[in-house]
Amino acid sequence: MALIRSWLDSANDAGCPFPLNNLPYGVFSVAGDMPRCGAAIGDMIVDLAECETRGLLDAGGTFARPQLNDFMALGRARWDKVRARLTDLLAEGSAGDVPLVPMADATRHLPIQVTEYTDFYASRNHAFNVGVLFRGPENALPPQWTHMPIGYNGRASSVVVSGTPVRRPMGQVKGESGPEWVPCRRLDLELELGAIVGQPSQMGSRVSVDGAEDMIFGYVLLNDWSARDIQAWEYQPLGPFQSKAFATTISPWIVTQAALEPFRCKGAERANPLLPHLQESRPGLYDLAVGWSMNGQVMCRTNYNVMYYSSAQQLAHHSSSGCPMRVGDLLGSGTISGPSPDQVGALLEMTEGGKTPITVAGRARIFIEDGDEVTLFATAQGDGYQIGFGPCTGTVLPAQP
Template identity: 75%
Template sequence: MAGKPLRSWVPAANADDCDFPIQNLPYGVFSTQGGAPRCGVAIGDMIVDLAACEARGLIEAGGTFAQPQLNEFIALGRGKWDEVRARLTELLAEGGDESLPLVPMAGARMHLPIRVTEFTDFYASKNHAFNVGVLFRGPENALPPQWTHMPIGYNGRASSVVVSGTPIRRPMGQVRGEDGPVWSRCRRLDLELELGAIVGVDSHMGERVSVEEAEAMIFGYVLLNDWSARDIQAWEYQPLGPFQSKALGTTIGAWVVTQAALEPFRCQGAERVAPLLPYLREERPGFYDLIVGWIMNGQTMGRTNYNVMYYSSAQQLAHHTVSGCPMRVGDLIGSGTISGPTIGETGALLEMTQGGKNPVEVNGEERTFIEDGDEIGLYAYARGDGYRIGFGPCTGRILPAQE
């Protein structure tokens, strides 16, 4: 008979609907009034000040927790990740050290948790790829011929990755007109519900990484919204793919949920359509039983499970290195839009409204795409026995274009 789930001396961490129980312990970067940004761990409604813990000799991480991003700690490697997690669990469990330096979340400001070295976005949901392909090419040609054989991705902009709560400005750009290009504000602004994997180990130029090695390179995951200007994208994407339509901003959650916290929820992904080449085959499932969804102006919209995805983050990372491309600590790998098989399970308005043909109602108002002032929020959690592993909020509000 299974024992009771581990509990913390931090009261809020033991609530059934708390995103941050002792089984989670996600990392982030925070500051308080008058203080410098530093590393912390979420527990209940509090933040463990890791820099203060290290200064007091409670944890040893080479001084990396005083840094304004997690990269230096992550670069210490998996042995140190496991050691710190075990020590924090010991300190925060019932009977642990109640003098631990804690900061209320309500009084803290969250910062971008990592220095994003590179950003690559993939296209790994078969449901999403098919739905979008039908809109642009019809059902017969919805999926490109290579889609079921390799993860498709593009290199995005690390410079426009921002933390949850940062406003996003509607872009201007070229769109298709009746007689050629027209300069216009984006009129088909969209979200993309994604999970982002954070690379925690460098690889070397000229060397390939196996799926198994890639799995061991992943430090953790964040919620990710890759904002998309669909009308700008439609005009620019052939033949080299999206460019300015994806450069306006990518929002990630403030909390990095570690691979260790998600391990109990590992599961299979979508059923294979065709056998993969050996370099992409997984020895064990690379997906997680995670409820994911999005909210618009406080109203719940799409909701599905991460296990609908066709390619895992480890497969994406392995494919990324197949040419010998080096990966670095702090690289961000976007899963691509997570969509289930029905309209209510889609992770983008493009799918939900069938390209704008079928408006949805949001708090009594019609929407086909995102309007100025709208706020989009993403959420994700895994349900355990008496606890849940959550990611916290990932939100952004749209500001008017600078015309």
């Protein structure tokens, strides 16, 4: 697929993350006015609420709300219609009377009200690497791992938008002579993609992998900040809890499934066939270059296509017990890690559990220090255009003992 040219010049630049092919959705405000829905195009934001007011498009008034949940609830047919209409309005040759706000003037807000947050564990490299560090090589990969997506319920209340500072957590850790209450000493990031559920499922019913695809509105970058020392002490037998609950950062723009469609691809090789309800009728991953940087230095470049399970498979599994899914549910992909040390999505893996320091801007690092800025990035490379997510950034503040 080639670039769809816009009358807005900045959208036609080959390096622009927001060409007309992308049109990601977010929530923004300007100079403290009411947050409302927008779409990114070039270096501007389309004021979608104002578009509705002017009668340029019809989303049932939902774009005036401070989150995209109500728009998502309208369903895929409306998503497609609004996207087609926006593409028409912004395409080269169109009249061009579209209300735009310079992106540089706008504040981005959390694009959805996060209903519930579930985090998965779908990179085999990551699961193995972390398993070795927590449980040794013989118990590294749990026996069920290649048979179903493993996930746990995370905490929705602490999901924040890119740019929000992240406070280092206090927590209980295992000390030399008993438990200690300390500032986290092993603060880490996790490079993930987050899938946004845009349509509900009923309690007691299951969703197929194809049905799950239809429910996914789009994707964000997601940093599942992790306190490894708190995690090691708390996580058996019920899983991570406070070690993950203090903050999860997502990027401000939701890149739609439609924008990613040209980049659809297969994931990692299967170790065994999946049970029928988890099988997919077409490849469910995306060829999406992802990575992360610290204090401006790129530390990792990998690809989302290393994953073993797609978001649609994870969503199908999530509903497999009859668990009802809701508009605004956020599903973390799990840490995206490739096979080599410069392809891993967490410091725990990169430093081999803290044994091998790395160098960031000339200084040694094992885990994240106060003042460090961590940024996730992602790009799908099309023919003369890119699909970007905008950065997913957070700076770490000192703990408050």
